[in-house]
Amino acid sequence: MDKKVRVRFAPSPTGGLHLGGVRTVLFNYLFAKKHGGDFILRIEDTDQSRFVPGAEEYIFNTLAWCGLTPDESPVHGGPHAPYRQSERKATYKQYAEQLVNAGHAYYAFDTPEELDQMRVQYKTEENPSPQYNHVLRAKMRNSLTLSADEVAALLAAGTPHVVRIKMPLDETVTFTDMIRGEVSFHTSQVDDKVLLKADGMPTYHLAVVVDDYLMKISHAFRGEEWLPSAPVHILLWQYLGWSAEMPQWAHLPLILKPDGNGKLSKRDGDRLGFPVFAMDWTDPKTGEKTIGFKERGFLSEAFVNLLALLGWNDGTDQEIFTMEELIRAFSMDRVHKGGAKFNYEKALWYNQEWIKRAAPEQLVDQVAETLAGAGVEGFVAGESAASAGVDRELLLRVIQLVKERCTLLADFVPQAAFFFATPAAFDTASIQPKWNDQKNMFFIELAKAYESSVVWEAHDLEKTLKEIAAAQDLKPGELMLPLRIMLVGGKFGPGVFDIAEIIGKQATIDRIRKVLSILEHN
Template sequence: MSKKVRVRFAPSPTGGLHLGGVRTVLFNYLFAKNLGGDFIVRIEDTDQTRFVPGAEEYIFNCLQWCGLEPDESPLHGGPYAPYRQSERKPLYRQYAEQLIKDGYAYYAFDTAEELDAKRKEVANFQYSQHTRSGMRNSLTLSEAETQQLLADGVQHVIRIKMPADVEVKFADMIRGEVSFNSSLVDDKVLLKADAMPTYHLAVVVDDYLMKISHAFRGEEWLPSAPVHVLLWQYLFGIDNMPQWAHLPLILKPDGNGKLSKRDGDRLGFPVFAMDWKDPKNEEMTTGFKERGFLPEAFVNMLAMLGWNAGTEQEIFSMDELIAKFSMDRVHKGGAKFDYEKAKWYNGEWIKKLDVSSFRFQVSGLLAEKGIVVADDEKLIKVLNLVKDRCTLLPDFVQQAAFFFKQPETVDIAAIQPKWDEKKQLFFAEAIRMFEQSALWQAADLEASFKELAAANQLKPGELMLPLRIMLVGGKFGPGVFEIAELIGKAETVSRIKAVLTELG
């Protein structure tokens, strides 16, 4: 009973990696690492018509960015290779044949066209125990006919033969006992005409062969669970079946329903982990990474969508998540995705993390705007000064740019209404004072600035905003004198002068 914990994420490489997909990975990973187990990635590429070049590599890039490194995968190798189902193709047929031999499956010769026609003719047609006797399969054909068709190489599939009226039940780790009546489940295709297995066969065979101990997947899989349970029973014994958990869905923020890429486009937030460019139409979809999320925040946010520690703690590092995670604290109901909350997590992580861990990304963002940052020390000072004001990495552009470059536009309109001769003279004097200043520390600057204001019978409050706008360009940013300190004497004086000539 002390079986080694082994979990797997089994994506099909058909496009961008969705939020929900990453969360499924995350829960798998956290569960496994909490118990000292292995995390395996198996590529489910049995549908050759949906193959998308680059999708597999993209998935691994996303996992790496999130810090969810597999122990075994087509990329990382492992003792149960190959980890790509297309490369395991020859393996599956024998299990399907075995099922036929044991009376649990049968050959079906109906063509796709015939099935289509049938579906048009009969509403809600299902290939099942109630209809299979009217179809062309090894149950309705004689043994000789079947053998002849097979010998002739006629296209066929293998379908599971669902038993009549059996209660198929299993214990779901987050839902408790779940049960289905077998007579309501259709005869799913197990092996396709191209000899590739369908998901149903492949998942059972590979989970067995790869010694998977726990199988977690989205709730959308629940209705097909009875097929998988039966297959386990028929093929490998129910006692060897992994423990299942069907994760709640991530729903769209408005209305109901599964969150889709479309919703992100419509509502203006990312749904994929990283930028994804569809090779078919060159269409680019932005990811959380490129939108300016830190992986720590992305993972943290995802973990809290459907799970909580039962305490008031909301900010978790990966190590904390691993230590605290358990499946029985996963919520049953779906959760609507809230982009505002996602951004809040990112802001928290920006504040929490040492700025040097994301300074290169910020300097890259600045470089895109033509601002080259040569002084790394200054960059770190600036980032520390403004990080409380940033929720997404690109916010740093607005908050930090003026430290390195004179503002391109200055909001003169905000000063003008209350501007007068007295203030003009005051700032002219302030320039001289700053130029002569021996000390260049924020506190000293503030003190002398206020002294000068008092000497001129001016309230500092009327002067601070103009000064800010002269230095920053607008009504934002950290303390004015901290800014002056960091940009230095020459730059401070030159910015004041520039605006002063415009005003005067």
């Protein structure tokens, strides 16, 4: 019988959510939705020293932005609450004790100093990082080396201690990873991981197993960095007597730095100038702000799309997917084994594709917000175009006209601002070299002609220009650039006459005359 699909993402609230983290959520989510299952968000806040205020809220904001809504979570609730591990402390202790009583775990009284000392003492050329394992545990202070009386006394005195798993001497732990196939570990190579810390909090190893069991998780997907500790988890499922309920595992490939090697980190983004976090994150301690994909001007659909295609594809040439399409096409066995170097250029391409394909209606609010953020006249932050002082229909027309030349939402600022306000500066330096009295005369005439025109449509405006040019024996080609700069301020933007049509008669004439006067005074 197949049990209901239930997956989870369990971040620790220590900072901004990284590309790799969001992709892990995405794969979990896609798998769950594909199979009509549940997606659970659990907060792994067992390390009090690393707790960062605001990080949990940030995680929820990020998931909301991406459209990855959990079915159960600390804020959405659910039948297995609480979903915050710090609130489940008592539960873990009970299982840790069960493990000790069954002989699969033991108490260890070694202080941090003693552990450091051990690592120094047993460090050799061949073994640069000694482990608290089946051989070294015999030399340490724990309930395996101490007498029962000593242990009882230590415990009674409230001596700080941890609970460690007792790795079996000579066993092979094998499991099937949905991506990698069969993976085996020899237990003699795995150390006695701490299960319960001295402060009574569980480590990840205990917590993940207990919670996955209690929350009836059917599939456990996580980053590849967890592969080495998988045998600990498998053994715990066995020792706790839950083997039959153990989820299926899949260890996702890592997202690597674009240059060099190693996994992508926030530093790489700072260094290379691209975001690594999904959304802006400000470290409450240092005040350091890290840019996010959202604030950089990515559409959430593009962000989700590009993440999905990092380490997965559906076997066809399709690259642009909506969330619905991803859900339909997703399968864990088409996820790669190898890590993928993150390529920001390609990420930009996804965003450009999404902007290009979007209907203006889908973009208006975000564009209005972006223009407001840039201080463009008439736009007010926090207000949609409709409620701000701008004609929504006009904005829609502008978006339709310029969207194909925008890669990021921020590109709408230079591309669209001149439709709503006279440019603050004009690139007259590009006109000057070939400027002369004849052209000056031409534009005076053009302004006059435009002033008296009855219809105001791109086609007629172009016709008028050509007629006057012909009459004055000028080539239209020489006049297009000056006119463009007069209307938009620089050498960019859509067709000049389309622009003139949209900004209207008065603005067109005003801008021509304004630049004419600037040129005259130079």
